[in-house]
Amino acid sequence: MTDWNAMSDAEFRKEVRQFFEAEYPEELRHLPHRPKFAEIEHWHRKLHAKGWVAPAWPAEYGGMGLSAAKLLIFYEEQQRWGVNRGRDMGVQMVGPLIIKFGTQEQKDYWLPRILSCEDIWCQGYSEPGAGSDLANLRTRAEADGDDFVINGQKIWTTMAHDATHIFMLVRTDPDTPRKQQGISFLLAPMDQPGVDVRTITTLSGETEFCEVFFDNARTPQKNLVGELNKGWTMAKALLSFERIFIGSPSLAQNALGQLESFARGRGAFDDPVFRDRFAQAALDVEDHAALYSRFADQLKRGETLGADVSMLKIWVTECFQRITELMIEAAGPDGGTIGPLQVGNVGVDVLSSFYKARPTTIYGGSNEIQRNILSKAVLGLPG
Amino acid sequence: MLSSDQEDLRLLRESARILFERAGGSGRSRKLRDAGGGWDAAMIRELAEAGVFGVTVPEENGGLGMGLAAGGVIAEEVGRVIAPEPVVVTVGLSLGLLRRLCPDHEKVGQIVGGETVLAVAWQERGPNGGPAEASCRYTDGKLTGGKAWVVGADGADGFLVLAEGDSGPVLVLADAKANMLSIKKKTQADGSVMGELSFSETPAEQLAEGPAVQDALTEAVNDATALAAAELVGLSDRAFEITLDYIKTREQFDKPIGSFQVIQHRAVDLHVMREVAQAGVREVLAQMDHETDPKTRARLASRAKARAVSAAKKITRDAIQLHGAVGYTDEFDIGLYLNRALVLSAWLGDDAYHRRVWFDAREEEGAA
Numbered sequence: 001m002t003d004w005n006a007m008s009d010a011e012f013r014k015e016v017r018q019f020f021e022a023e024y025p026e027e028l029r030h031l032p033h034r035p036k037f038a039e040i041e042h043w044h045r046k047l048h049a050k051g052w053v054a055p056a057w058p059a060e061y062g063g064m065g066l067s068a069a070k071l072l073i074f075y076e077e078q079q080r081w082g083v084n085r086g087r088d089m090g091v092q093m094v095g096p097l098i099i100k101f102g103t104q105e106q107k108d109y110w111l112p113r114i115l116s117c118e119d120i121w122c123q124g125y126s127e128p129g130a131g132s133d134l135a136n137l138r139t140r141a142e143a144d145g146d147d148f149v150i151n152g153q154k155i156w157t158t159m160a161h162d163a164t165h166i167f168m169l170v171r172t173d174p175d176t177p178r179k180q181q182g183i184s185f186l187l188a189p190m191d192q193p194g195v196d197v198r199t200i201t202t203l204s205g206e207t208e209f210c211e212v213f214f215d216n217a218r219t220p221q222k223n224l225v226g227e228l229n230k231g232w233t234m235a236k237a238l239l240s241f242e243r244i245f246i247g248s249p250s251l252a253q254n255a256l257g258q259l260e261s262f263a264r265g266r267g268a269f270d271d272p273v274f275r276d277r278f279a280q281a282a283l284d285v286e287d288h289a290a291l292y293s294r295f296a297d298q299l300k301r302g303e304t305l306g307a308d309v310s311m312l313k314i315w316v317t318e319c320f321q322r323i324t325e326l327m328i329e330a331a332g333p334d335g336g337t338i339g340p341l342q343v344g345n346v347g348v349d350v351l352s353s354f355y356k357a358r359p360t361t362i363y364g365g366s367n368e369i370q371r372n373i374l375s376k377a378v379l380g381l382p383g
Numbered sequence: 384m385l386s387s388d389q390e391d392l393r394l395l396r397e398s399a400r401i402l403f404e405r406a407g408g409s410g411r412s413r414k415l416r417d418a419g420g421g422w423d424a425a426m427i428r429e430l431a432e433a434g435v436f437g438v439t440v441p442e443e444n445g446g447l448g449m450g451l452a453a454g455g456v457i458a459e460e461v462g463r464v465i466a467p468e469p470v471v472v473t474v475g476l477s478l479g480l481l482r483r484l485c486p487d488h489e490k491v492g493q494i495v496g497g498e499t500v501l502a503v504a505w506q507e508r509g510p511n512g513g514p515a516e517a518s519c520r521y522t523d524g525k526l527t528g529g530k531a532w533v534v535g536a537d538g539a540d541g542f543l544v545l546a547e548g549d550s551g552p553v554l555v556l557a558d559a560k561a562n563m564l565s566i567k568k569k570t571q572a573d574g575s576v577m578g579e580l581s582f583s584e585t586p587a588e589q590l591a592e593g594p595a596v597q598d599a600l601t602e603a604v605n606d607a608t609a610l611a612a613a614e615l616v617g618l619s620d621r622a623f624e625i626t627l628d629y630i631k632t633r634e635q636f637d638k639p640i641g642s643f644q645v646i647q648h649r650a651v652d653l654h655v656m657r658e659v660a661q662a663g664v665r666e667v668l669a670q671m672d673h674e675t676d677p678k679t680r681a682r683l684a685s686r687a688k689a690r691a692v693s694a695a696k697k698i699t700r701d702a703i704q705l706h707g708a709v710g711y712t713d714e715f716d717i718g719l720y721l722n723r724a725l726v727l728s729a730w731l732g733d734d735a736y737h738r739r740v741w742f743d744a745r746e747e748e749g750a751a
Contacts, residue, residue: 269746272739275739275742276735276738276739276742278742279689279738279739279741279742280738282745283663283686283689283690283738283741284659286663286686287659287660287662287663287666287686287690288659290659290662290663290665290666291658291659291662291663293662293666294662308658311651311654311655311658314651314655315655315659368648371647371648371651371652372644372647372648374651374654374655375647375648375650375651376647378654379627379647379650379651379654380631381627381630381631381639381641381642381646381647381650382631382638382639382641382642383638383639383641383642383643
């Protein structure tokens with residue numbers, strides 16, 4: 001077993017880079033959509049054979065056991081080469097949940113199946129009445145013999161139509177003084193009569209999001225993770241690393257690169273107004289990257305990140321949106337055209353970038369929610 | 384664990400902050416403004432004792448031998464208390480020129496020691512009012528022509544003047560009390576004075592000549608531009624703190640106005656702006672210390688100034704709005720920060736100017 005953390009950062013980066021560059025299939029680089037498992041299965045097998053499916057998991061569970069610093073490098077290289085994250089809900093969310101709160105039996109059963117993608121997971125958090133106000137969720141799970149019986153509806157469940165299992169927050173006690181109480185973490189199989197999945201067609205015509213309906217669906221009681229009615233605290237504990245990841249500069253950096261080559265091809269830089277707006281966006285990306293490294297350095301020194309890390313997400317997602325607006329502007333009369341616009345010998349899909357940027361300010365805690373958090377937890381504003 | 388460099392900067396920041404706070408913070412700056420502008424000679428000596436002016440001067444010439452990053456730390460502290468002493472002018476421009484061109488000249492030690500202050504006169508005003516090609520002449524030990532936008536002209540003991548000599552550019556030193564030198568004072572928004580100098584066969588001592596003069600000027604202006612950005616970062620930081628305190632205590636409708644979500648979200652935006660500016664400008668200063676190509680250093684300096692000006696603009700303007708009517712009065716300190724931001728933004732190029740320079744430099748590098 002290699003001790004990756006004993007390597008220097010530069011050595012480790014080189015190792016990761018070489019593997020991606022040599023092994024990652026060219027046609028899957030910078031995929032514009034979320035792939036179904038079948039599309040990336042070949043790559044997943046390679047990653048699995050290498051033992052690199054779960055970089056953040058401890059080595060004893062089959063992960064790479066990377067420190068925060070090495071993990072950031074791993075993700076940076078992944079993004080740099082346009083390596084698709086694959087169907088990683090299991091690795092990113094379910095695995096850490098089970099490792100932290102699960103029983104030995106749950107670990108032994110579920111973790112290897114996550115690594116091999118024998119089980120493919122989707123995340124059942126949001127509901128029609130529980131978006132930013134997630135604790136308002138109503139999907140019920142009631143004990144019945146050895147099972148829980150589940151009734152209710154989840155929404156915005158990414159790739160549920162290509163998942164075998166769902167990990168979900170459900171209400172197990174409807175009569176609590178605070179709505180954050182009475183919520184539990186439950187694992188459930190998707191392939192059963194009581195579960196109905198419908199895809200949601202988005203503005204861009206994609207069908208990555210789903211609605212999932214539960215009508216007396218069942219899951220064994222042993223699929224409860226952690227203590228009954230303690231799901232909310234556990235969900236919050238899982239989010240700490242995601243908060244820097246979600247604010248990483250890569251989305252905006254990639255979009256800026258696209259904007260630059262597109263604008264150059266289109267002659268948009270002849271316009272001094274456009275030049276200024278491009279410079280503004282480019283500097284917004286550079287200075288965000290400086291702030292991002294400040295937080296990354298904190299992680300590398302072994303410090304935990306505070307609530308202030310939310311500002312990365314606010315800045316980079318709004319910047320990403322401005323960049324995609326500039327792409328549309330540079331496209332001029334083609335700004336409403338679906339599909340790649342040809343510039344020289346490359347095609348740039350302006351609208352696809354634009355659509356991709358829209359939900360970034362909504363998901364992962366909308367930017368308004370992030371502002372609420374910063375204002376109270378960081379600035380100490382009252383009320 | 385912070386690295387030893389970071390630890391040095393942290394200690395420097397702490398001692399600079401204590402020095403300015405002990406001297407009276409922004410209250411001292413207000414008093415000096417009310418007394419007619421200018422700076423405090425005793426403060427100049429105190430700053431010199433702390434090593435402030437010689438921060439980037441090599442140790443063998445009496446300085447601290449630290450880099451621009453350290454200069455930035457000090458500039459931020461100057462900005463936090465809007466101190467009127469010409470720290471950036473001295474560290475960036477006058478010593479920026481002298482340490483590159485004539486590090487052994489006696490003036491270097493005198494400036495580092497706080498015995499003298501020199502202003503730098505390098506820009507000239509053209510017929511349409513904007514900056515123009517230099518035409519100031521130096522011949523037979525005498526200067527003729529004019530210089531504009533000379534910061535610190537009011538209190539300086541002398542001027543470092545860029546002029547055309549008989550065989551190329553020269554850097555000369557003219558005494559502030561020299562004959563045939565007239566200074567037109569232009570009062571700035573913060574009460575400071577910018578000078579317009581007219582020389583008419585004014586006696587001056589030549590310090591350096593040749594292409595090295597132009598090169599040193601370019602680098603000194605790069606340094607000063609980045610340091611001015613750091614000063615704006617410090618200013619924005621403090622302006623935001625003052626505003627945050629205010630919205631936490633000011634009550635309307637029986638609640639602190641900082642409990643209203645619309646105010647909270649605006650405050651968060653300013654906070655994020657401040658953090659991005661701080662991270663960006665500090666990164667630039669550290670990179671400039673390791674960068675030797677003047678063109679790249681110029682691009683970096685422009686990145687810093689563009690960011691710092693746009694952040695300071697947003698923060699100081701919104702700070703006035705969040706203060707409400709009292710923000711429009713002279714009595715509240717927040718206005719001092721707005722006025723200082725106006726002056727620092729206009730000096731050495733504002734955000735739009737530096738975005739243009741940055742873009743052009745990037746294009747040039749891309750083409751090369």
